[in-house]
Amino acid sequence: MIEIDAITKRYDDNTVVDNVSMVIEPRTVTVIVGTSGSGKTTLLRMINRLVEPTSGVIKLDGEDNRAIPGHELRRRIGYAIQGHGLFPHRTVAQNIATVPTLLGWEKSRIDAKVDELLTLFQLDPKTFGPRYPHELSGGQQQRVGVARALAAEPNVLLMDEPYGALDPIIRAKAQEDLLAIQKHFGTTIVLVTHDMNEAFHLADKIAVMDKGRVLQYGPPEELVRAPETPFVETLIGDTERPFRLLAIAKAGAAAEPGEAEGEPIREDKTQQEALADLLWTGRSALPVVSASGAPMGRVTLDALLKRATRPSGSAR
Amino acid sequence: MTEVFQAGLPFGLFPGGGLKIRFDKLGIVIAIIAASGLVFSTFAVLKPNRILQGQAKTILEALPAWAGYGLLILLIAAIAAALFRTSPWIKLIAAAASLTALALAIGYAAGFLTPAGNTYARVSPASGFWILIFAFALLAADALTRLQPPPWMRVLFLCITAIGIAALLFSGSWNGLSIMKEYAGRADVFWTEAGKHVTLALGSLFAAALVGLPLGILCHRVSSLRAGVLNTLNLVQTIPSIALFGILIGPLAWVALNVPGAAALGIRGIGMAPAFVALFLYSLLPIVANTVVGLAGVPREANDAARGIGMTDRQRLFQVEFPLALPVILTAIRIVLVQNIGMATIAALIGGGGFGVFVFQGIGQTAMDLVLLGAVPTVALAFAAAVVLDALIEMNSRVPNGVSAA
Numbered sequence: 001m002i003e004i005d006a007i008t009k010r011y012d013d014n015t016v017v018d019n020v021s022m023v024i025e026p027r028t029v030t031v032i033v034g035t036s037g038s039g040k041t042t043l044l045r046m047i048n049r050l051v052e053p054t055s056g057v058i059k060l061d062g063e064d065n066r067a068i069p070g071h072e073l074r075r076r077i078g079y080a081i082q083g084h085g086l087f088p089h090r091t092v093a094q095n096i097a098t099v100p101t102l103l104g105w106e107k108s109r110i111d112a113k114v115d116e117l118l119t120l121f122q123l124d125p126k127t128f129g130p131r132y133p134h135e136l137s138g139g140q141q142q143r144v145g146v147a148r149a150l151a152a153e154p155n156v157l158l159m160d161e162p163y164g165a166l167d168p169i170i171r172a173k174a175q176e177d178l179l180a181i182q183k184h185f186g187t188t189i190v191l192v193t194h195d196m197n198e199a200f201h202l203a204d205k206i207a208v209m210d211k212g213r214v215l216q217y218g219p220p221e222e223l224v225r226a227p228e229t230p231f232v233e234t235l236i237g238d239t240e241r242p243f244r245l246l247a248i249a250k251a252g253a254a255a256e257p258g259e260a261e262g263e264p265i266r267e268d269k270t271q272q273e274a275l276a277d278l279l280w281t282g283r284s285a286l287p288v289v290s291a292s293g294a295p296m297g298r299v300t301l302d303a304l305l306k307r308a309t310r311p312s313g314s315a316r
Numbered sequence: 317m318t319e320v321f322q323a324g325l326p327f328g329l330f331p332g333g334g335l336k337i338r339f340d341k342l343g344i345v346i347a348i349i350a351a352s353g354l355v356f357s358t359f360a361v362l363k364p365n366r367i368l369q370g371q372a373k374t375i376l377e378a379l380p381a382w383a384g385y386g387l388l389i390l391l392i393a394a395i396a397a398a399l400f401r402t403s404p405w406i407k408l409i410a411a412a413a414s415l416t417a418l419a420l421a422i423g424y425a426a427g428f429l430t431p432a433g434n435t436y437a438r439v440s441p442a443s444g445f446w447i448l449i450f451a452f453a454l455l456a457a458d459a460l461t462r463l464q465p466p467p468w469m470r471v472l473f474l475c476i477t478a479i480g481i482a483a484l485l486f487s488g489s490w491n492g493l494s495i496m497k498e499y500a501g502r503a504d505v506f507w508t509e510a511g512k513h514v515t516l517a518l519g520s521l522f523a524a525a526l527v528g529l530p531l532g533i534l535c536h537r538v539s540s541l542r543a544g545v546l547n548t549l550n551l552v553q554t555i556p557s558i559a560l561f562g563i564l565i566g567p568l569a570w571v572a573l574n575v576p577g578a579a580a581l582g583i584r585g586i587g588m589a590p591a592f593v594a595l596f597l598y599s600l601l602p603i604v605a606n607t608v609v610g611l612a613g614v615p616r617e618a619n620d621a622a623r624g625i626g627m628t629d630r631q632r633l634f635q636v637e638f639p640l641a642l643p644v645i646l647t648a649i650r651i652v653l654v655q656n657i658g659m660a661t662i663a664a665l666i667g668g669g670g671f672g673v674f675v676f677q678g679i680g681q682t683a684m685d686l687v688l689l690g691a692v693p694t695v696a697l698a699f700a701a702a703v704v705l706d707a708l709i710e711m712n713s714r715v716p717n718g719v720s721a722a
């Protein structure tokens with residue numbers, strides 16, 4: 001758990017992060033979004049004390065993050081910096097091994113970890129381990145950057161626009177990988193991005209920042225249903241709202257008893273995908289199956305349309 | 317990219333004709349130099365004793381007929397190899413063969429020209445010999461530049477050359493040469509002075525690195541220090557070496573007199589101490605300046621990542637900043653080493669020893685061969701140091717620049 005309590009950062013008279021308080025639950029993904037220069041990176045870097053706050057306290061699992069020396073704190077917290085930040089004079093394997101080496105792991109354990117991570121990110125350890133960063137594509141470099149941040153199995157992982165340089169296909173793949181890794185290790189992830197689709201896809205909770213303040217902090221659904229300021233509304237996008245609602249809910253949640261014809265959809269797909277499938281195939285209902293293929297009823301076009309409609313409690 | 321280094325521009329020997337012979341531009345220059353060494357200059361000088369002027373001899377006069385004509389044919393063939401656009405390997409082999417033949421021939425000429433039983437007569441290389449050596453060394457250098465051999469191969473070439481020269485020295489085939497006779501008379505002194513020379517050059521470099529690297533790191537971290545330190549060192553650099561030696565005599569003599577134990581350490585107003593201090597001072601600027609530049613050139617992201625990942629300042633310095641700045645720092649070391657090897661010669665003027673001793677003695681006695689005994693090893697040493705350090709720099713810089721040799 002990360003408790004951010006009334007944290008403020010000022011450079012001279014310029015308040016970059018302004019009295020921010022938020023609690024990040026363990027084993028969740030929190031995404032920080034906002035315009036350029038809104039203080040996202042600064043907020044992130046105060047968690048691992050790369051930036052010292054002007055005032056306020058940050059606690060990790062109840063312990064003030066100033067209780068131990070900064071470099072020891074940072075070895076426990078994974079950090080994937082904006083841009084990959086790999087060491088150009090070290091091979092991919094050596095880059096990933098950096099933190100375990102600093103922590104004094106045994107060589108065999110380090111090697112095993114490097115192999116495991118490279119394989120996890122679909123980079124063949126034999127081919128890519130001995131290469132230097134400049135011998136990789138931009139996307140591969142970013143994946144290695146994330147692998148390096150994960151090497152010491154940190155409980156907390158901070159990621160600053162980790163997928164900026166990736167094409168949409170690789171990016172989607174990398175996002176799936178990240179979610180899988182997050183489940184696998186139970187990591188608490190705080191991620192900064194400009195991409196709202198990415199935010200909605202990954203986030204358990206989203207924090208919207210503007211001019212150093214957190215305007216709204218809550219689950220994606222809440223941001224769509226009840227945006228607290230016009231800025232949040234603009235950021236989510238008028239034309240996107242119904243689809244965002246469908247994008248954050250699973251098809252299984254909209255399933256009702258009944259039969260339907262044709263190709264089924266798996267329950268863990270999003271409702272947006274179910275809608276797309278219905279529209280594209282011209283059907284009015286779609287069978288839903290579990291991951292193992294057992295029938296779970298159907299989703300209807302009507303039900304999905306209702307779910308995408310403005311909630312009655314909403315102001316606008 | 318490689319085109320830039322290709323000196324040869326193709327143009328036809330017979331414009332409009334069917335037969336095209338391609339000339340090598342730099343090769344033409346080399347051929348002209350070599351031909352002038354062959355035709356207009358003499359190969360060896362026979363002097364009645366080590367000081368008097370002597371008689372100049374051409375290749376054919378200095379060698380028995382078979383050797384003279386053999387050498388001529390070989391050199392003309394090598395000139396042809398230089399002239400036309402051929403593979404760099406052929407040029408390299410031609411150059412190496414010519415240089416070896418010249419080295420053997422000059423030794424042979426010494427024996428051939430010296431009248432039997434005459435111990436005063438001296439034979440030394442004449443201008444033509446040096447011109448030919450220069451021309452073929454140029455050819456070899458050009459061929460090597462085009463071959464772009466990996467660093468280890470350049471060091472290997474250097475070792476082969478060194479072994480070849482050592483073999484010639486030990487075989488005694490040069491013993492008839494004047495320079496070797498100068499050496500024979502003072503072999504002991506030669507090696508002590510060689511030791512002093514190397515101690516001066518390497519020792520002052522070592523001391524300068526010991527002081528300059530931390531100073532450079534300090535200047536990098538504390539930006540307010542930077543301008544002051546660099547300007548002071550710049551100022552030192554502008555003092556002429558002789559003047560600096562002179563300036564140091566006073567303070568060091570004072571230290572020797574007034575600081576207990578200093579004299580016992582060998583600190584005196586003249587001798588090795590002022591020479592050492594002067595070389596040390598000259599070495600500081602390149603080392604400090606390049607350390608600062610090298611550290612400033614480390615990518616910001618790499619530093620940021622190092623901190624973000626949990627390195628202490630010290631670990632970041634040694635594991636990230638220093639390795640990335642190393643090629644630039646090594647460049648400074650190379651400059652300083654070559655500069656010191658050359659400048660250590662002047663130390664002899666204030667009794668500091670080194671190869672300069674022979675140079676200045678030789679000038680005093682107008683014995684040019686004695687001057688050579690000091691100058692040739694100095695040049696060879698500087699050259700070898702440059703080759704080895706260049707190779708080191710290349711091995712260390714291949715990774716960050718993205719031009720991996722592997």
Ligand SMILES: Nc1ncnc2c1ncn2[C@@H]1O[C@H](COP(=O)(O)OP(=O)(O)OP(=O)(O)O)[C@@H](O)[C@H]1O
Nearest residue numbers: 011014016034035036037038039040041042043082
């Ligand atoms: N070391 C610093 N000194 C002074 N101002 C700074 C410093 N670091 C950041 N700032 C300022 O703080 C503001 C917020 O910067 P920050 O890097 O947190 O923005 P960001 O939200 O991450 O932006 P982006 O999306 O472009 O990465 C900017 O206006 C920036 O100029």
Ligand SMILES: [Mg+2]
Nearest residue numbers: 040041082160
């Ligand atoms: Mg940022």
